[in-house]
Amino acid sequence: MKRILIIGATSGIASACAREWAGRGASLFLVGRDAGRLEALAADLRVRGGGVVHSHRMDAVDVATHAPMLEACMAQLGGLDAALIAHGTLPDQAACERDPALALREIMTNGSSVIALLGLLANRFEQQRAGSLAVITSVAGDRGRPSNYVYGSAKAAVSVFCEGLRARLFKSGVSLTDIRPGFVATAMTRGLPLPAPLVASPEAVARRIVAGIDRRKDVLYTPAFWALIMLVIRCIPGFVFKRLKL
Amino acid sequence: MARASLLSWGNHPRFPQTARSCHWIDSLPAELVDATRAHGTTLPFGNGRSYGDSCLAASDHVLHLKPLDRFMSVDWQTGVLVAEAGITLEDILKAAIPRGWFVPVTPGTKYVTLGGAIANDVHGKNHHRRGTFGRHVRKLGLLRSDSGRHTLSRESDAALFAATIGGLGLTGLIEWAEIGLTPIRASQIEALTHRFDNLDEFFALSSELDARHEFCVSWIDCTASGKATGRGIFMAGDFATDGTLEVETPRSLTVPLTPPLSLVNGVSLRAFNTLYWRKAARGRRASRMGYEPFFYPLDGLLEWNRLYGPRGFQQYQCLIPEETAPGAIRELLEAIAAAGTGSFLAVLKRCGDLESPGLLSFPQAGVTLALDFPQNERLASDLFPRLDAIVRAAAGRLYPAKDAHMTGEDFRRAYPRWRDVAQLRDPALMSRFWQRVTE
Numbered sequence: 001m002k003r004i005l006i007i008g009a010t011s012g013i014a015s016a017c018a019r020e021w022a023g024r025g026a027s028l029f030l031v032g033r034d035a036g037r038l039e040a041l042a043a044d045l046r047v048r049g050g051g052v053v054h055s056h057r058m059d060a061v062d063v064a065t066h067a068p069m070l071e072a073c074m075a076q077l078g079g080l081d082a083a084l085i086a087h088g089t090l091p092d093q094a095a096c097e098r099d100p101a102l103a104l105r106e107i108m109t110n111g112s113s114v115i116a117l118l119g120l121l122a123n124r125f126e127q128q129r130a131g132s133l134a135v136i137t138s139v140a141g142d143r144g145r146p147s148n149y150v151y152g153s154a155k156a157a158v159s160v161f162c163e164g165l166r167a168r169l170f171k172s173g174v175s176l177t178d179i180r181p182g183f184v185a186t187a188m189t190r191g192l193p194l195p196a197p198l199v200a201s202p203e204a205v206a207r208r209i210v211a212g213i214d215r216r217k218d219v220l221y222t223p224a225f226w227a228l229i230m231l232v233i234r235c236i237p238g239f240v241f242k243r244l245k246l
Numbered sequence: 247m248a249r250a251s252l253l254s255w256g257n258h259p260r261f262p263q264t265a266r267s268c269h270w271i272d273s274l275p276a277e278l279v280d281a282t283r284a285h286g287t288t289l290p291f292g293n294g295r296s297y298g299d300s301c302l303a304a305s306d307h308v309l310h311l312k313p314l315d316r317f318m319s320v321d322w323q324t325g326v327l328v329a330e331a332g333i334t335l336e337d338i339l340k341a342a343i344p345r346g347w348f349v350p351v352t353p354g355t356k357y358v359t360l361g362g363a364i365a366n367d368v369h370g371k372n373h374h375r376r377g378t379f380g381r382h383v384r385k386l387g388l389l390r391s392d393s394g395r396h397t398l399s400r401e402s403d404a405a406l407f408a409a410t411i412g413g414l415g416l417t418g419l420i421e422w423a424e425i426g427l428t429p430i431r432a433s434q435i436e437a438l439t440h441r442f443d444n445l446d447e448f449f450a451l452s453s454e455l456d457a458r459h460e461f462c463v464s465w466i467d468c469t470a471s472g473k474a475t476g477r478g479i480f481m482a483g484d485f486a487t488d489g490t491l492e493v494e495t496p497r498s499l500t501v502p503l504t505p506p507l508s509l510v511n512g513v514s515l516r517a518f519n520t521l522y523w524r525k526a527a528r529g530r531r532a533s534r535m536g537y538e539p540f541f542y543p544l545d546g547l548l549e550w551n552r553l554y555g556p557r558g559f560q561q562y563q564c565l566i567p568e569e570t571a572p573g574a575i576r577e578l579l580e581a582i583a584a585a586g587t588g589s590f591l592a593v594l595k596r597c598g599d600l601e602s603p604g605l606l607s608f609p610q611a612g613v614t615l616a617l618d619f620p621q622n623e624r625l626a627s628d629l630f631p632r633l634d635a636i637v638r639a640a641a642g643r644l645y646p647a648k649d650a651h652m653t654g655e656d657f658r659r660a661y662p663r664w665r666d667v668a669q670l671r672d673p674a675l676m677s678r679f680w681q682r683v684t685e
Contacts, residue, residue, distance in 0.1 A: 012269070037270055044316035047341050187269045187313075196251060 001051055002026040003077040005070075007060060007117060008087025010037045012186025013136060016206035017084060022049025024210075029073040030055040032087070052077075060087045060113040061105075066120050074124075082132040082213060083121050085114055090188050096150040103150050111154030115161050118176075122165055125174040133169070134177040134213045135162060139221065141180065142230045145246040166218060175216035179209055182226040252308065255551055256297040257558030258621045259650055261678060263291060263302055265310035271330060271387075271421050277309055278391050278419065278674060287676040290415045292359035293334060296366065297561045298650030300414050300679035309419065311361060317341065318422060325427035326384070331361030331420045343493050347427035348485070348537075350382040354593075356542050361420040366647040367412030367607040371461035371483075371541070374598030378609055380411035381600065382425050390418040391674035400603070409670040412604025414646060416671045416680055432489030435461070435540040438482050440530040441523070445476025445576050452480070452596045452613075460484045461540070463595045467519040468579065468588035468617055475579050478594065479526045483540055494538040500548040508555035508620040512586045519590070544591065554620050559589075562630070563608075563616035563645040564637045565597065571613040574640035578615060578633055585629045592617035605663040608645045616648065626651060646679060657683035 004021055006014050009030035018028055022045040030045075030053065032038045038055035045053045054076045058069045074080060091106035114135060125131035140148055141155030159178055166176040183189060183199045200223045212220040221227040236244070252263040266288075268277050281288040289303035291310050302308075314332035321327075322345045327338065335349050336356040342348060353368040362368075367380040376382070385399045388410055396418070398407040410417045440455075442448055448464055456462050459482035466478040544550055551559070566574045575594070582588050592615070599611040619625055630651050637644065643660035644652045658664055668684060 036272060040270070040316055040318070043318055047317035047320050048337075185267070187267070190267050 002081045003029075003079055005029045005031065005073050005077075005080055005083040005121075007031045007058075007083070007085045008136075009055070010034060010041055011086050011088070012188065012202045013181060013184055013205055013209070014084060014086035015041055016202035017086070017209055018045055019048055019203075020206045020210045022051065022053070025050040027051035027077055028053045029077055031058050031060075031069060031073075033057065033059050060117065061108050063113060063116045066117055070120060070124065080124070080128075080131065082134065083125075084209075084213070085117050085121075085135040087113070088136070088188075091148070091150050093148050093150055106150050107154045107157075109154075110151060111157045114154075114158050118158070118161060118165060122169055122174070122176075126169060126172045129172045130174065132175045132177065132213050132216065134179060134209070136179045136181065137162070139180050139182050139226055139230050143233055143236075143241065143246075147246060175213075175218075177213050177217050178219045179212070180219065180221050180226065180230070181205055182221070182223060182229070252291060252294055252310070253558075254298055254301050254650075255295050256560055256618075256621075256650060257551060257554070257556075258560055259299055259302075259678070260558065261299070261302050261306055263306050263308045265291065265308055267310045267313050269313045271314060274309075274389050274419055274421060275394070278389065281307060281309055282391060282674040287674055289675050289677050290331075290361065290365075290419050292332060292362035292365075293357055295355060295358045295362060297648040298646075298679065299682065300366075300646050300649065300677055301362075302678040304676040304678055304681045311419070312359060314421070315359075322347070325429060326424060327427055328422060328424045329360055330422050331359060331364075333360050334358065335360070335363065340493050342427055343430075343433050343537075344491050346429055346431065346491055348430045348433075350426060350428045351376055351379040352541055354542065355545055357545065360423055360425070361415075364411060364420055364423055365413060365415040367602060367604040367609075368647070369597065369609045371463045371595065373600075373609055374456045374462065374596060375460055376428075377598065377600035378412075378602045378604070378607055380603040380607060383411065383603075384424045384426060386410065386423040387421040388418040389421050390672045392672065395421075405666070406670055408603060408605050409667045410604075412602065412607040413667055413670075414606065414677060414680065416667065416675050416677065418672045418675070430485045430491070432486040433492050433494070433537050434486040434489040435483040435535050435537055436486050436532070437535050437540055438530055438532045439526060440480040440482075441478075441526045441528055442480055443477050444474060445572065445579070448476055448478065448480065448594060449572055455480065455482045456596055456598075458482070463593060465522070466579070466592040466594050466615075466617075467523045468582050468592040469516045469519045469586075470523075471580065471583040475576060475583065476594075477523060478592075479523070481540075483535075485537075486534065492536075494536045496536070496538045496546055498546050498548050501550055501552040504552040504556055506555065508557065508559070509553045510559070510589065510618075510620050515588055515590065519588075522590075554618070557621040559618045559620050560625060560630075560650050561616060561618045561648040562633060563614060563648040564633070564642050565608060565610060565612050565614040565645070566637065566640045566642040567610070567612040570640035570642070574636055574642065575613055575615055577636045581629070581632050581636065582617070585624075587619050587625075587629065589618035605667050606646065606661050608643065608647070610643075612642070614645075616645075646683075649679065652683065654683040654685070 096103035138155040140152040285305040285307040291308035314330040318328040461483040
């Protein structure tokens with residue numbers, strides 16, 4: 001059965017993916033900041049699934065801890081078939097505008113730390129000439145919008161990094177899936193005034209993500225209709241876009 | 247701010263609830279404080295399967311505990327399960343059936359949460375053997391705004407435990423619970439159906455079959471009148487002793503939208519009920535079936551509550567004590583048939599004499615009748631007062647989990663221990679139901 005590493009495992013989308021994988025008998029290595037929540041998640045997955053579940057505490061912004069984490073993961077699972085990087089925050093845009101240092105910290109959390117992990121995992125997968133790498137970015141990375149361009153630019157950096165890395169890994173038979181969720185009903189989006197018909201359940205999104213990684217998709221919008229929405233949004237010329245309230 | 251979007255299952259009364267989704271037990275104390283500070287009071291909300299206003303907060307701001315849906319530990323040797331309160335019976339069954347276990351008591355839908363099953367002390371087709379869901383709760387974790395976390399059981403903090411079982415979510419937030427599962431050797435049901443021509447036959451069949459079978463329930467043709475009053479189909483069943491342990495995933499349909507008018511009306515009702523009764527073979531038939539169609543026939547039609555249109559519906563579920571049941575049930579059915587309204591699914595079930603553990607538990611020895619009515623003004627002005635009078639005269643009671651109309655007087659008479667619950671209520675929690683029947 002598959003051996004899967006999930007970073008940011010307690011996030012709503014990642015937890016739902018973990019359930020989906022556990023249900024298919026995968027063995028999981030869960031990484032996150034909160035040891036208590038990780039253990040609660042692991043206990044649940046052990047009942048739902050057939051495989052073993054390990055958890056490991058790590059704060060992704062502490063880049064020095066990435067390599068030891070991966071060693072622990074390899075030792076526990078005895079190998080790795082797939083990895084999902086899912087950690088992130090939803091920054092307070094206005095606060096980031098007042099405080100450039102905060103903006104940089106948010107870029108670190110949502111951008112740089114993800115890029116560091118991608119690099120580490122890519123090298124490992126490239127070496128073993130197999131594996132599926134996946135990372136959760138966002139539709140917000142497709143265009144810079146005034147309401148959340150700190151978040152959007154961090155995600156955009158990851159997406160562009162992925163595009164280049166994907167071409168490199170292609171030669172080694174390693175896939176890299178850039179997952180761009182739209183609005184999903186999770187703890188991160190709680191309280192946001194989102195248009196209800198556009199908000200997807202984490203379970204539905206997770207099913208699509210797990211299937212997309214299996215099919216070695218390059219870029220995956222989820223729910224699927226976001227591909228169309230973003231196609232339109234990407235086509236809006238800049239002189240119009242800057243006048244829109246988005 | 248999040249949008250007000252949650253309603254109760256009957257879509258009536260229409261007070262959309264704004265949800266604060268709670269994803270982790272460790273964050274619940276802060277959620278409770280924040281919600282109370284912002285809105286005065288709040289109420290835990292599970293999967294919205296209560297029919298009336300017992301799951302609606304007086305402030306219209308609820309703590310949505312459905313995301314708290316993790317298993318915490320399960321001992322598959324002994325069948326002792328601990329899980330967070332938002333887990334549904336569906337999820338429990340998915341994990342339990344392949345290992346040879348089933349929930350000890352199940353209502354007619356698997357989409358209720360564990361916390362909801364406890365807070366309403368639900369019952370099922372095996373009430374005459376196993377009592378209510380609450381009897382199978384060994385321990386539960388309760389968070390109160392005034393005294394923090396408690397671990398309750400029959401032995402420790404028995405008063406708060408009894409107030410919480412069937413306590414309509416008012417005594418604190420049920421965070422998790424430990425329950426005992428029931429062992430099964432196969433997930434199939436050996437069922438039998440027996441069509442009966444009138445109410446007397448129902449009582450005779452119930453006396454004969456309840457003693458012999460784990461699960462018993464009857465469907466009633468609520469449109470039949472005169473000599474045919476109370477005709478229906480008795481269904482009994484037991485888990486098979488040979489077979490497989492399989493999670494069934496029947497193909498389900500979803501009612502895609504709410505039609506502008508209720509599709510349940512006098513014409514469709516009479517046609518359906520008559521056909522359904524005639525379709526059943528005369529006399530007794532044995533069959534073997536999956537647990538899904540046996541326990542959860544309506545779960546195959548997702549969002550079926552939409553059929554009642556934008557105005558929604560009300561369920562009327564009463565329990566009539568054994569001594570007065572034959573007369574009162576007949577009177578109720580006659581009144582309903584005369585009104586020309588009612589539902590496709592009217593259910594009659596005899597409850598056993600096993601004591602319910604909750605102060606406000608609905609079941610007691612007697613016969614319970616449940617049916618749905620499309621919402622309109624005549625229910626409140628006409629039919630329900632007539633039915634309530636019959637129930638009152640028969641010393642019966644109505645089921646809070648299904649209710650959107652009972653008078654405070656009727657509630658307080660039927661549930662004399664309500665004062666104990668009122669005293670143990672968490673001051674941060676208040677429902678529209680509780681406000682309605684106690685003030």
